[in-house]
Amino acid sequence: MSYKVFGVQKLATDITRMVVHAPEVARHARAGQFLVIMSDEKAERIPLTIVGSDFSSGAVTVIFQEIGSSTRRLGMKEAGASLFAVLGPLGRPTDARKIGTVVCVAGGVGLAEILPVMRVFKGAGNRVIGLLGCRTKDLLILEEEIRQACEEVRVATNDGSLGTRGLVTSLLEEFLKEEACGLVYAVGPVPMMRAVCEVTRPLKIRTTVSLNPVMVDATGMCGVCRCRVAGKTVFGCVDGPEFDGHQVDFDELSQRLSFFRKEEELSAKALERTP
Numbered sequence: 705m706s707y708k709v710f711g712v713q714k715l716a717t718d719i720t721r722m723v724v725h726a727p728e729v730a731r732h733a734r735a736g737q738f739l740v741i742m743s744d745e746k747a748e749r750i751p752l753t754i755v756g757s758d759f760s761s762g763a764v765t766v767i768f769q770e771i772g773s774s775t776r777r778l779g780m781k782e783a784g785a786s787l788f789a790v791l792g793p794l795g796r797p798t799d800a801r802k803i804g805t806v807v808c809v810a811g812g813v814g815l816a817e818i819l820p821v822m823r824v825f826k827g828a829g830n831r832v833i834g835l836l837g838c839r840t841k842d843l844l845i846l847e848e849e850i851r852q853a854c855e856e857v858r859v860a861t862n863d864g865s866l867g868t869r870g871l872v873t874s875l876l877e878e879f880l881k882e883e884a885c886g887l888v889y890a891v892g893p894v895p896m897m898r899a900v901c902e903v904t905r906p907l908k909i910r911t912t913v914s915l916n917p918v919m920v921d922a923t924g925m926c927g928v929c930r931c932r933v934a935g936k937t938v939f940g941c942v943d944g945p946e947f948d949g950h951q952v953d954f955d956e957l958s959q960r961l962s963f964f965r966k967e968e969e970l971s972a973k974a975l976e977r978t979p
């Protein structure tokens with residue numbers, strides 16, 4: 705099976721949209737699910753959210769941030785190249801029922817991950833509000849697509865170059881003073897999702913988060929993606945990636961992610977020392 709790259713587009717510095725031929729994934733994909741890409745036979749497995757899929761052409765769209773060696777290697781593929789493997793769809797789809805008002809909060813590359821979620825909640829008849837956070841205005845990706853999926857969009861940038869200066873959680877606090885909502889859905893960096901949950905917890909607003917633990921096989925076999933939710937061990941890849949944010953043990957998740965980063969740094973240093 706050849707997973708041909710149909711198209712590649714830079715959306716911002718280090719953020720790339722890639723459309724790949726993966727008909728089996730496209731046939732079954734639903735919002736909230738992800739896939740795993742191996743760019744070459746010996747490459748790492750990269751879990752990425754399925755941002756779009758087209759049944760008739762068999763194309764799936766992913767948007768990724770070139771953050772480390774594997775995503776950078778993937779970003780070097782051009783239209784017409786082939787990927788070694790595209791596995792999926794994986795994870796549970798979003799439970800998108802009619803709730804009323806759904807506030808979708810996204811930060812960083814989470815803007816790409818939340819787009820299919822916004823679309824499916826809108827399709828279910830909800831009033832969808834988008835609250836978007838970026839470091840600076842040039843990192844605001846998919847603005848047009850997001851505006852089409854939402855009734856209203858508000859933006860916060862850390863440097864104040866667009867919208868409100870500050871964090872996306874201040875947009876959430878502000879919105880919740882103005883209006884009631886049935887669900888808050890958050891995706892982005894762990895500290896952001898945790899902060900969103902701290903805003904909604906005292907208000908008792910149901911909050912879903914899409915977690916991003918390190919994954920290896922992504923099929924429930926290796927246990928690397930384990931998290932604690934409601935005091936129980938769950939696997940992000942098969943039980944998630946979406947969970948009740950108020951039940952997630954964010955301390956443990958952050959600790960496991962920082963452990964991975966330390967391991968990465970140590971192996972990079974060891975490689976530097978190798979003659």
Ligand code: FAD
Pocket residue numbers: 738748749750751752753754767768769770771772773774775776813816817915916917918919920945961964965968
């Ligand atoms: P590395 O230098 O190896 O790592 C950089 C950071 O990426 C690490 O600190 C760690 O936090 C994370 N990471 C590394 N390896 C993995 C791994 N095997 N699994 C999960 N996280 C890892 N990123 C996007 O840009 N767009 C997406 O749509 C997207 N969707 C995701 C959906 C899920 C369900 C998960 C679990 C992760 C998703 N990610 C997404 C994160 C993406 O998988 C990582 O950025 C990528 O694997 C980093 O690989 P690297 O070798 O380039 O970076």
Ligand code: FES
Pocket residue numbers: 918919920921922923924925926927928929930939940941942
């Ligand atoms: Fe191995 Fe989830 S990634 S069990």
Ligand code: MG
Pocket residue numbers: 748772773774
């Ligand atoms: Mg890596």
